[in-house]
Amino acid sequence: MGVGKHAMTRLRILTSILTFVPVAAMCAEICVIPQPASLEMQPGSFTVRADTAIVAGAAAREAGHYLAAALKPSTGYSLKVIDGADGGDNSVVLAIDAGLSRLGEEGYSLEVTPRRIVVRASQAAGVFHGVETLRQLLPPAVYAREVQKGVTWSVPCLRIEDQPRFRWRGALLDVARHFQPKEVVLKFIDLLALHKMNSLQLHLTDDQGWRIEIKRYPELTRIGSRRSQTRVGHERDGKGFDGKPHGGFYTQADIREIVAYARERHVRVVPEIEMPGHTQAAIASYPELGNTEEKLEVGTSWGVYKNVLNVNEKTIHFMQGVLEEVMALFPSEFIHVGGDEVPTEQWQASPAAQARMRELGLKREVELHGYFIRRMDEFLTSRGRRLVGWDEILEGGVAPSAVVMSWRGSKGGITAARAQHDVVMAPNTHTYFDYYQAKDPGEPLAIGGFLPLETVYSFDPIPSELTAEEARHILGTQGQLWSEYLKTPEQLEYMAFPRLTALSEVAWTPKERNEYPGFLKRLRIHEERLRQLGVNFRPVAAP
Numbered sequence: 001m002g003v004g005k006h007a008m009t010r011l012r013i014l015t016s017i018l019t020f021v022p023v024a025a026m027c028a029e030i031c032v033i034p035q036p037a038s039l040e041m042q043p044g045s046f047t048v049r050a051d052t053a054i055v056a057g058a059a060a061r062e063a064g065h066y067l068a069a070a071l072k073p074s075t076g077y078s079l080k081v082i083d084g085a086d087g088g089d090n091s092v093v094l095a096i097d098a099g100l101s102r103l104g105e106e107g108y109s110l111e112v113t114p115r116r117i118v119v120r121a122s123q124a125a126g127v128f129h130g131v132e133t134l135r136q137l138l139p140p141a142v143y144a145r146e147v148q149k150g151v152t153w154s155v156p157c158l159r160i161e162d163q164p165r166f167r168w169r170g171a172l173l174d175v176a177r178h179f180q181p182k183e184v185v186l187k188f189i190d191l192l193a194l195h196k197m198n199s200l201q202l203h204l205t206d207d208q209g210w211r212i213e214i215k216r217y218p219e220l221t222r223i224g225s226r227r228s229q230t231r232v233g234h235e236r237d238g239k240g241f242d243g244k245p246h247g248g249f250y251t252q253a254d255i256r257e258i259v260a261y262a263r264e265r266h267v268r269v270v271p272e273i274e275m276p277g278h279t280q281a282a283i284a285s286y287p288e289l290g291n292t293e294e295k296l297e298v299g300t301s302w303g304v305y306k307n308v309l310n311v312n313e314k315t316i317h318f319m320q321g322v323l324e325e326v327m328a329l330f331p332s333e334f335i336h337v338g339g340d341e342v343p344t345e346q347w348q349a350s351p352a353a354q355a356r357m358r359e360l361g362l363k364r365e366v367e368l369h370g371y372f373i374r375r376m377d378e379f380l381t382s383r384g385r386r387l388v389g390w391d392e393i394l395e396g397g398v399a400p401s402a403v404v405m406s407w408r409g410s411k412g413g414i415t416a417a418r419a420q421h422d423v424v425m426a427p428n429t430h431t432y433f434d435y436y437q438a439k440d441p442g443e444p445l446a447i448g449g450f451l452p453l454e455t456v457y458s459f460d461p462i463p464s465e466l467t468a469e470e471a472r473h474i475l476g477t478q479g480q481l482w483s484e485y486l487k488t489p490e491q492l493e494y495m496a497f498p499r500l501t502a503l504s505e506v507a508w509t510p511k512e513r514n515e516y517p518g519f520l521k522r523l524r525i526h527e528e529r530l531r532q533l534g535v536n537f538r539p540v541a542a543p
Contacts, residue, residue, distance in 0.1 A: 040160075045157055054081045066131065191496075229241040273337060310350065311347070311372050327380075425476070434449075
């Protein structure tokens with residue numbers, strides 16, 4: 001039966017209207033998070049069937065196999081991945097297209113017609129992000145871990161052109177305070193990929209634990225990876241300690257597996273090795289690294305410890321030896337050395353530290369901190385890497401190539417960008433997910449603070465004080481999951497989601513397309529995806 005002229009006119013008008021309706025208003029069909037940069041609806045749908053083929057050339061083959069593996073648990077389909085660049089009917093085509101370089105390394109186009117689906121990008125990372133969008137266009141049951149019967153795996157017809165707002169979109173996972181098994185990290189990487197986040201910072205060392213095997217210094221894990229007990233509740237509560245040993249570390253084989261798993265999902269793993277502060281676990285393992293002859297234990301309480309590394313040449317070479325092995329495991333351009341919260345009392349009292357200052361012509365202990373960080377910066381730069389540090393590294397002076405991570409609000413990021421440092425905005429005001437997310441007394445114990453979902457979503461990583469030229473130095477943003485009070489994977493997920501979901505949209509979607517009520521509508525559907533994935537997220541009540 002043909003379609004009349006007037007009916008076709010109405011259809012074109014309706015399609016035109018839908019083209020300009022915000023994505024959030026179409027949540028019955030389109031609930032992609034983070035929201036795409038542009039989306040145009042078309043009539044009809046494509047249905048994935050058991051005989052649908054995934055067509056991918058060599059450069060997109062990995063994404064093809066990823067898609068096939070991702071669809072199999074819920075659909076039961078073993079979709080074939082075949083070589084090619086242009087599939088016929090009933091196919092999902094994944095292709096590299098140099099003509100889409102205008103969308104950057106991570107941008108992509110996605111077109112769905114009743115005949116086929118085509119994802120194109122100039123780089124493999126863009127194809128992968130297009131695949132993640134495609135998964136979200138399917139019914140939420142596609143994320144189930146077992147076959148779902150009676151579901152029609154349909155995808156609405158549309159055209160998407162998409163690219164991220166920022167280059168750095170990530171999360172910090174603190175496995176030093178409370179160690180998390182490798183499997184937990186792998187699941188977290190999957191959740192980052194779901195949200196088009198491309199960076200995982202592993203906080204591997206701190207006063208309370210050393211979590212990475214360093215073969216030339218075995219005591220770091222033999223002693224430093226295990227503490228005798230852990231404080232119960234907040235120190236002010238006076239509940240004492242649990243009396244239970246806590247330990248764990250990643251072997252180098254574990255790290256290689258984590259890095260390879262992340263690479264397949266286009267997530268960069270950034271290692272953080274704290275220095276010269278937050279190092280009591282290291283000093284407990286090798287006392288000669290400290291400033292006193294006191295024999296220390298691995299830290300059992302939280303907060304800032306006064307025990308910091310000395311600045312002797314042997315200690316500098318020791319930490320550079322650690323970094324040598326770290327670089328062999330992590331291909332990331334960026335290596336994080338901490339540099340935050342470094343008390344100087346021990347340096348003030350140490351004859352060796354004072355002699356070192358005179359030798360170097362330094363007048364203040366903060367300059368000694370700066371000297372230590374600069375030595376690490378020179379070491380990393382000579383090996384083709386870039387140092388990343390918390391905003392305290394600015395206080396002692398650091399080379400322009402160093403990347404500054406601004407955590408004490410946005411001030412450090414503003415100062416760094418004006419000094420032409422690249423910056424990752426990670427302010428505690430908007431990205432500290434260890435803070436309480438509701439004022440309900442039934443919320444689990446947290447370190448303090450208050451960071452509700454709406455505040456996360458309202459964050460703009462580019463401070464208004466910066467000029468357009470200065471703003472070019474803002475690489476992006478990341479959410480912090482400090483783990484003093486995050487003991488289990490379930491607690492970790494509860495504090496991360498959906499706040500990390502909100503931050504993913506801040507980091508990816510053009511600022512002018514961000515709208516909190518629309519985000520909440522899409523989040524209702526997204527919660528079902530998280531539920532199917534077995535994520536212990538904090539539900540958000542309907543507005």
